[in-house]
Amino acid sequence: MTKLQIHGREASDASDRDAKAQAEGFATVRQAHESEMAEDYVELIAELIEIQGEARPVDIAERLGVKPPTVTKNISRLKEAGLVSRERYRAIFLTPEGQKLAEACRRRHRIVVAFLLSLGIDEETAERDAEGIEHHVSETTLEAFEAVVTRAHEKH
Amino acid sequence: MTKLQIHGREASDASDRDAKAQAEGFATVRQAHESEMAEDYVELIAELIEIQGEARPVDIAERLGVKPPTVTKNISRLKEAGLVSRERYRAIFLTPEGQKLAEACRRRHRIVVAFLLSLGIDEETAERDAEGIEHHVSETTLEAFEAVVTRAHEKH
């Protein structure tokens, strides 16, 4: 097949690689979206257990801004995924795996918020943006954020 | 109703406000997700028109890492939304509104990438993370990013 055709694709190897890398990037974002629900829930459940001693659907629904049936449905998905344990009508607990994920999410969240604050962004915006950004930050970028925060603290 | 009950919610006004703010944050993230598809498509269409002279479904599919029928379906959604114009089996064009959105997205994308690079992150990771992050960056945060990039450039 001849190269550089007008319609029949395959312009060059370079743009093929570009396209592939781009496609992988979008795939990564789509995967991140799939785990966002789980991450948001376990993070919130850990938070609620810490401040209230237990996590109940009604509180989760209120804080996520969704209705109780949505929470019920998603909690059962998390149970299937092995992240939470629970019996009908009872409070929700994290499995060891869920705790591990929650801990990682909370660390990441803290770092992203601290990083945004260190740029001079106001607290409310920092929290809001962090909520969306945190799910899309690679470990590499997270470490860079952490370094900035540390440096900002050193300069007190 | 008495306050600070074990089961009957309403712990305090402060935590009520917290919960509300948190819920709004999650709502913002969900809204961002709804516009992500449109933003990714118009951004990519503008890019393809620039580098190839036209945007065809096959290229969009390849670069997004999805199958052609998905592109057909989403393009028709964008057409309904008034962002693209097109006739069956022909290349895709952006309406003035679509061009405006594409331009805003590309500017935001450029800033986020430049910002991550200025933190010392490698190009591939910067591109990958930017793809996910860009949809969740408020104008406030974007300006802070821009300022960091500008300062980094000034330092030669």
Added chain:
DNA sequence: TATATATGTTAGCATCGGCTAACTTTTGAG
């Protein structure tokens, strides 16, 4: 110009994560 191949569309399906309405269970106040 005829036709094989590349491109594009349609139809039909699945999953995810929202919702409302209606029902069940738990809880706490009287």
Added chain:
DNA sequence: CTCAAAAGTTAGCCGATGCTAACATATATA
């Protein structure tokens, strides 16, 4: 202890965004 209200669940709906299989159209080359 009873029973009303709060909390939780179930059933059934919707829209978004993916997919495959089958079909339609356009294009380029023999």
